[in-house]
Amino acid sequence: MDSTQLALVALSVGAMIGGGIAGLVFIALRARDRARVDSSLELPDGASDVLQGMDEVAVVVDASGHIVAASAPAELFGMVVGTPLPEDDLRLLVRSARHTGLPESSTLRLRRGAELRLVTARVSVITPRLSLIVIRDITEHERVEEMRRDFLSNTSHELKTPVGAITLLAEAIDSAADDPAQVRNFAGRLSAEAARLGQLTSRIMNLSRLQSADDLTELRDVSVDEVVAAAIESQSIAADAAGIAIVRGGARGAYVRGDVQVLTEAVGNLVANAVAYSPRGAQVGVGVRADAAVVEIAVTDRGIGIPEEEQNRIFERFYRADQARSRRTGGTGLGLSIVKHAIQRHGGEVELWSRPGRGSTFTVRLSAIPAPPMAEHAGRRKKPKKPKKKAGAAAPAKGETP
Incomplete structure (x- = not known):
């Protein structure tokens, strides 16, 4: 092997060694960057803007449960950047999500000012040190659902009561056909139940009309x-x-x-x-x-x-x-x-x-x-007029009896 060939071989071996070293350096740098991201408390680019634009309550917390970013409505629930999560139930939910690595959801009662509100809370782990909590207030939705259940239950009961009474009274009248006094008694009660049923249905219709969109x-x-x-x-x-x-x-x-x-x-x-x-x-x-x-x-x-x-x-x-x-x-x-x-x-x-x-x-x-x-x-009062003397009545002559 002449000198030219030896030089080519040496160059090739050097390139291979250099490339291997460069690859190792690249892998090491990526591992370092990943470690930095994993240990960082900085939010991904644009995350703060997204939070600020949300109508729902949303906060990002670190591993210790301190709030590092929050949407504007979060302040209503006492969640302010730089402070710990104010509710134990939320902290437990965050720990559970971090432990499993999967999103966790729960229905909780959280304090908003002086009142307790029913909410659904969902926690998602976004980096090894940061978690996102999204909270939706369902108090009004639950109240409407409760009203709907009450309406169906009570309407059924209220309608069944007079209808059942009318049926029984009709049967009683039929059985007491030979007793006029009993017939009159049952007929009076039947009329009262029918009036009650009529009042109930009328009020349901009136309420429905008032709740409609029509002016x-x-x-x-x-x-x-x-x-x-x-x-x-x-x-x-x-x-x-x-x-x-x-x-x-x-x-x-x-x-x-x-x-x-x-x-x-x-x-x-x-x-x-x-x-x-x-x-x-x-x-x-x-x-x-x-x-x-x-x-x-x-x-x-x-x-x-x-x-x-x-x-x-x-x-x-x-x-x-x-x-x-x-x-x-x-x-x-x-x-x-x-x-x-x-x-x-x-x-x-x-x-x-x-x-x-x-x-x-x-x-x-x-x-x-x-x-x-x-x-x-019409409201103005008119002054009463003095009564006029009757015309055609002549004064009695002297010595005559009036």
Whole structure:
């Protein structure tokens, strides 16, 4: 082998050795970079921007449970960058996800300000030292589902009760055909159950109409005096039977824009509730306060009152704070729900104040409008005219008896 060949062989061996060393160096550098990433607390590029754009609660935490990035809504749950996770349940969920290396989900109750909220939380490990937590508040969804379940359950029960009673009473009338007194008794009870069934179906239809997307069609300038008087009149028989006086007070001559029938039913339902839950001999007050912007109609009783924990649900369909009392009084559980939706459809609101043993006050607030010109004219009092002397009556002559 001459010198030229030896030089070529040496060059080839050197290239192979150099290439091997370069490969080893490249592998070592990649392993170092991977170790740096694994031990780094820096977020991937753009991750912070994604978090800031999220409407849901989302936070990134390190291995010790400290928050290194958060979306804007996370602050509502007390999750602030640089602070530890505020809830033990969340910390346990993060540990479980880090231990398995798989996403973990759970339904939890977390505190948002002063209230507990029902949430679903999902934890995903994004690097060996960082984990992503996404939280979705399902409190309202759960509440709606509970209302739906209550509605189906209670509607079924409420409809079955009068239907079953009507069936039994019809059979009883058939069996007592030879006893006129019994027939009259059963017929009266049958009529009462039929009326109850009719009231229930009517209220379900009214509530469905109020909850629909259709606008109210019978809008006009409504006299609050007319609404209050009609509402009181509709409950006068029940109040007299219960020995309860309904007293009307406050401002007169107020007007609102709305459907007079819907408003009358709403105020009538409040008066009916006050009568039903007041002791015999009590008073129910219906007061009106008005200014240029707002009209308030307050219905007050001195009855059993409503516990504080029940007050948030009192306007739900078929919900009753006192089940036994409601069944004795023949209530449908829809009255207050109708009130709420009727007033909301008029752009107003209903407020409740109640204390057990001290009674309740329901206050309806509606936007006031100026009295129509014809109403102002009719409201002005005319001065009474002096009676005229009858014409054609001559004065008696002197000495004559008048």
